[in-house]
Amino acid sequence: MEWETVIGLEIHAQLATKSKIFSAAATAYGAEPNTQACAVDLGMPGVLPVLNKEAVRMAAKFGLATSSTVAERSVFARKNYFYPDLPKGYQISQYELPIVQHGILDIELEDGTTKRIGVTRAHLEEDAGKSLHEDFHGQTGVDLNRAGTPLLEIVSEPDMRSAKEAVAYMKKIHSLVRYLEICDGNMQEGSFRCDANVSVRPKGQKEFGTRAEIKNINSFRYVEKAINYEVERQIEIIENGGKIVQETRLYDANKDETRSMRAKEEANDYRYFPDPDLLPVELDAEFIEQVRATLPELPDAKKLRFVEQYGLSAYDAAVLTASRELADYYESVVTSVGSEPKLCANWVMGDVSGFLNKENKEIGESPVSAELLAGMIKRIVDNTISGKIAKDVFEAMWNGEGDADAVIDKKGLKQITDTGAIETAINDIMAKNPKQVEGYRAGQDKLLGFFVGQVMKAMGGKANPAQLNELLKKMLAG
Amino acid sequence: MHNKTLAELAAGLKAKTFSSEELTRHFLGRIERFDPKLNSFVTTTAEGALAQARAADASIAGGEVGPLLGIPYAHKDIFCTDGVRTSCGSKMLDNFIAPYNATVTSKLLAAGAVMLGKTNMDEFAMGSSNETSFYGPVKNPWNLDVVPGGSSGGSAAAVAARLAPAATGTDTGGSIRQPAALCNLTGIKPTYGRVSRYGMIAFASSLDQAGPMTRTAEDAAIMLGAMAGFDARDSTSIDRPVDDYRAALGNSLKGLKVGLPKEYFGEGLDPAVGAVVQTAIDELKKLGAEPVEITLPNTGLAVPTYYVVAPAECSSNLSRFDGVRFGYRCENPKDLEDLYKRSRGEGFGPEVKRRIMIGTYALSAGYYDAYYLKAQQVRHLIADDFKQAFEKVDVILGPTSPTVAFKIGEKFNDPVTMYLSDIYTIAVNLAGLPGMSIPAGFAHDLPVGLQLIGNYFDEARLLNVAHQYQQVSDWHQRSPAGFE
Amino acid sequence: MALDSSTVEKIAHLARLGIDAKDVPEYARNLSDIFAFVEQLNAVDCSGVVPMAHPMEASQRLREDVVTEQNLRDKFQAHAPKVEVGLYLVPKVIE
Secondary structure (H helix, E strand, C coil), rough: CCCEEEEHHHHHHHHCCECCCCCCECCCCCCCCCCCCCCCCCCCCCCCCCCEEEHHHHHHHHHHHCCCEECEEEEEEEEEEECCCCCCEEEECCCCCCCEEEEEEEECCCCCCEEEEEEEEEEEEECCEEEEEEEECCCCEEECCCCCCCCEEEEEECCCCHHHHHHHHHHHHHHHHHHHHCCCCCCCCCEEEEEEEEEEEEECCCCCCCCEEEEEEEHHHHHHHHHHHHHHHHHHHHHHCCCCCCEEEEEEECCCCCHHHCCHHHHCCCCCCCCCCCCECCCHHHHHHHHHHHHCCCCCCCHHHHHHCCCCCHHHEEEEEECCHHHHHHHEEEEEEEEEEEHHHHHHHHHHHHHHHHHHHHHCCCCCCHHHHHHHHHHCCCCCCCHHHHHHHHHHHCCCCCCCHHHHHHCCCCEECCCHHHHHHHHHHHCCCCHHHHHHHCCCCCCCHHHHHHHHCCCCEECCCHHHHHHHHHHHCC | CCCCCHHHHHHHHCCCCHHHHHHHHHHHHHHHHHHHHHCEEEHHHCHHHHHHHHHHHHHHHHCCCCCCCCCEEECCCCECCCCECCCCCCHHHHHCCCCCCHHHHHHHHCCEEEEEEECCCCHHHCCCCCCCCCCCCCCCCCCCEEECCCCCCCHHHHCCCCCCCEEEEECCCCCCCCHHHHCCCEEEEEECCCCCCCCCCCCCCCEEEEEEECCCCCHHHHHHHHHHHHCCCCCCCCCCCCCCCCCCCHHHHHHHEEEHHHHHCCCCCCHHHHHHHHHHHHHHHHHEEEEEEEECCCHHHHHHHHHHHHHHHHHHHHHHHCCCCCCCCCCCCCHHHHHHHHHHEEEEEEEHHHHHHHHHHHHHHCCHHHHHHHHHHHCCCCCCHHHCCCCCCCEEEEEEECCCCEEECCCCCCCCHHHHHCCCHHHHHHHHEEEEEEEEEECCCCCEEEEEECCCCCHHHHHHHHHHHHHHHHHHHHHCCCCC | CCCCHHHHHHHHHHHCCCHHHHHHHHHHHHHHHHHHHHHHHHHCCCCCCCCCCCCCCCCCCCECCCCCCCCCHHHHHHHCEECCCCCEECCCCCC
């Protein structure tokens, strides 16, 4: 039988506010345990929550960017359960009336087509603390620094049909929240996490199969692997006559498998009710318009513009707009160079990205700034150096040896365009290789490459390639 | 000194007839002497009180004035007090030294008031008799065999026995008004949102309000003036200026429309209590007030509504008491579940557990709509009753409690009967209106309270009516025998 | 409506309340009485009535995003039941 996979994602994005969602404690990552947990975060007797405006603004921003409805009235509710990292014994979340609903997001598939994914809702809630399981005499240590950090939980429709689509969606959301500057997207630090709801059904069947929820997947690669594992597991069970149990499962990256979390399943009665300590959040048109005014150009619009304005291919434009920082970097290179947008794109996507990947750096950390790169590209454009020599110049700049001009000067990399000098070198090589000259003249055209290489080598790679080609052809022809 | 009102004490301090330290020592002495009979204090803070008193004396010497500067008061043990145990009447918090001040605590501190100690109360304010306290029942100074009312029973007994000139209370379903009535005091629960709930240990968040318990309406006006006000730390606090409560006390009652809800005078009301209330109404008529019969048709639904809403909220509010970060923790828990269940099972008393279970059940899957949602709807009907009534009248008047104080132990094992003793006070909390109780006479040799209910933010008018009544009556000046 | 002992035990578990087995029937009786009393709400026609979650019809105030809280860990943990190196300790949590 042919099976179809159905996937919906719940993404938790920590909002990049300075203070917590309901208290004035800091949200910075990595502080000493419990030093950023104030009385409100600890759920001390008598404390009360007050909502952070910035968290609301950020949620609204996300809503506007996904063509969602930003609710004029949303309500916070309590989700009641006991867990050591949940100080109050309830999580303040939104249940019946979330702040964002009914959005859409287009993802690019591998075959170049796009697919529209529904964003069911996005709601505000508080993050929990962390349980540290290393050994404290057989006990668990609880750090509540993270408790109260604002989260936006983004829930998709079950619109994805493969692990690849799920990853594409997750990457798109990841890119979007960073474009919007509402989440730093740091998956190692847990700022961006994902739960996947996965089910399978015979192809053509309308009803959904029973789903399993895979919790807390914290990388794009794991999302793909976890879903693929889970799909296979479910198909195998059904094909062997078994039934899928609706449950929460945990992905174990070490073993590359998902396993049941029965402990968390039991007594799953959260007793949601409106939080009486908080009033309904009412956003008027003015607030929404103020937020709208702060929206940056969004990835899809930017991509389209890159294609039109710079004549890039859709693929190049997609790569360059995958993150706002990369797109900004590219644009400042192009602006500074003033021409050759395609050449600029090649450099950004080629050497710059290559070096960054190798050193596991973000574009913001690149030792070669947009200004430095533009300075170098200008020297290619004005024929001071060749594209090949530029690779050495780039590496030198990467290693902090100064700007392009300084490197060219210091290393004497300036391209030779003096016809006389090139002719002298050609004559020299021709004299040393009479057989090859003969061969070329007898019709072995591919020997041209040999001469180019030899002359270049003799001239330390500095000859202007176009000029060299032209002169060689002329002189070899006799 | 202990028979003086706040206003008189402030005048005495200003005239340097006595110092705040002398005053404080006097009340501390009375607490030491009489409280063993009453059990109204859980903690006394003599050292801190004397330090505050000396600081107040220095301020007074420096020419500072203030209606509460140097005046002692008793603080209900539900308000967090930085560095002082805040037990909420529970074993769960018997070892809890609050690490911060409630807003009410800070405001009274800023006003220069001197905290004598923390008063006994029903555990987590859940009770109408002060019998659920971990620290044992409080006795009513008017008769040591009867209850002082609850949950602010310690505050009521302390002020009634003149162990403190004033006290704070909190009122979720009548916990200021009912003990005030049962102990012959003046007590006011302001409009929901008027006094900050920050640092006041929550029972039912949408119902809880703090207010003063004093002997006279003028004293209540002074205290409320200091306690009330907007607080950015409480999302339900209302940003609206506080009225000058004292300034309105002298207004005439001529033409005042007083609504008498027929439901408050029917079945269940002790006729002797009814007669006392009727006499008080006649007095008010002489002052120019015009009684109007009104109806609050959903009165009978208030108690059942309350016993869904309040437990639902408390079941969630009290989840934070889990033995992890503060408060009671059981010995040697064998696993996490054992830690939770024994810490909570051993730390909470039976009434608290009962209410947590009611609330948990009412919110649980399959029952939410039938109980919680339904109760919220009925709550709306109850609030609408008042809304309609206040289109016709200025204040509503009736008994505070259907009976006088009952015997300790009498209703303890019958929760529903106990709950019904709040039948006249609970609707006010559900609607969020201000309500007040003032001494109106005696029945069966025990005090009877007259309840005044006002429209939203009409505290000044309630205090005005109470003050005018106290100008022509002397019930509020009666004090129990045996505490001289 | 009558709550049986097993329902009481289920609720007590949900609320993480340890209750002596011998007290369960008493709780069952009390809770049944209370819910029987509350039952009268069912007779009320509430069609079209908006549930009232708050006494005041107001909307949530929003706080500026400013950090004002200091680190008070030592004070908060001074009376905590069990702490080590700044962490609150609980019996081993198994996921």
